Amino acid sequence: MGVHGLWIRSSTSTDLPTITSRLVGVGASSSVQDYRVEVEQWTARVGREKLLHKVSFGAQEQWVIFANAMLETDIEGFDAIMMGMKHFVKKISLEITGQRIVFGDFVVCLGKLSYGNQQNPITVIDVEYKPCVSVLKGLELIRSFKNDFLSAFDGSSQAPFSEIPLPPYSEFGLGNDFSVSHLALGYSHLLSVLVVRR
Numbered sequence: 713m714g715v716h717g718l719w720i721r722s723s724t725s726t727d728l729p730t731i732t733s734r735l736v737g738v739g740a741s742s743s744v745q746d747y748r749v750e751v752e753q754w755t756a757r758v759g760r761e762k763l764l765h766k767v768s769f770g771a772q773e774q775w776v777i778f779a780n781a782m783l784e785t786d787i788e789g790f791d792a793i794m795m796g797m798k799h800f801v802k803k804i805s806l807e808i809t810g811q812r813i814v815f816g817d818f819v820v821c822l823g824k825l826s827y828g829n830q831q832n833p834i835t836v837i838d839v840e841y842k843p844c845v846s847v848l849k850g851l852e853l854i855r856s857f858k859n860d861f862l863s864a865f866d867g868s869s870q871a872p873f874s875e876i877p878l879p880p881y882s883e884f885g886l887g888n889d890f891s892v893s894h895l896a897l898g899y900s901h902l903l904s905v906l907v908v909r910r
Contacts, residue, residue: 714817714842715850715890718898719873720825721859723835728810728822731837732861740815747812747821747838751903752805754794763905765799767896768788775896780883783895804828806903808836811887817842818857836902837862837873845889847878876902 736742754764765777774790776783786791794800810823821838839858844850855875862873878894879901886893 713845713890713892713895714758714852715847716838716840716843716895716898717841717851717858718876719837719855719862720766720834720876723824723833725833727835728824729818731822732813734815734822734861735815738815739833740813740820743891744811744813747808747810747823748821749899751804751899753803753903753907754797754800755821757799757801763803765900766821767899769892769896771894775893775900777884777900780885782886782897783896784886784893796824800886800891802871804903804905804907806867819867821848822899827903834906845888847894848890849882850890876905 732744740846748770749764752766752768752769754766756762757835762779767775768778774787776785776790776793783789783793804827806825806827808823808825810821812819812821819842821840821841822834823836823838825834825836837858839854841850841853841857845851858873876898878898881894881897884893884897
């Protein structure tokens with residue numbers, strides 16, 4: 713897995729088809745795959761507020777993020793964890809669905825985000841640079857790609873794409889080599905950002 717960068721913005725119905733057409737028009741593979749991510753936020757019903765996030769990239773790829781700890785699990789494992797945390801209830805969840813497009817050494821995931829009772833659609837762009845695993849070096853290359861290619865979609869009639877930075881991943885025991893755990897942490901942070909903006 714290479715390094716990923718995340719961007720979001722309020723979207724229109726033309727965002728995904730327009731960006732997809734441009735990618736395919738300049739040489740991206742016209743064969744696309746499904747892209748889906750789910751994030752849930754659970755909160756304690758008693759005592760001081762504590763938050764737990766579950767990030768899912770499919771039934772068998774799930775991460776639980778609580779305090780400064782992360783754990784990879786699956787459906788059965790998550791259910792077992794929550795049996796021991798019965799005072800937690802699901803507060804809010806988000807779902808991102810879209811397409812995954814290969815463009816040379818980059819993989820661009822384009823999706824629509826829905827969460828809570830939010831009314832305005834949101835476009836999510838997840839860009840992966842496959843050859844690089846170094847978070848710092850990879851993010852610079854991804855930002856250059858975004859600025860060169862995706863800035864064309866930051867028109868004056870729409871808000872520009874906002875980057876969702878990785879939180880301090882070393883606090884979760886993660887190093888500078890990007891992994892699926894870094895990606896899960898990024899999507900967990902995306903939900904936190906959206907909750908604050910509500």
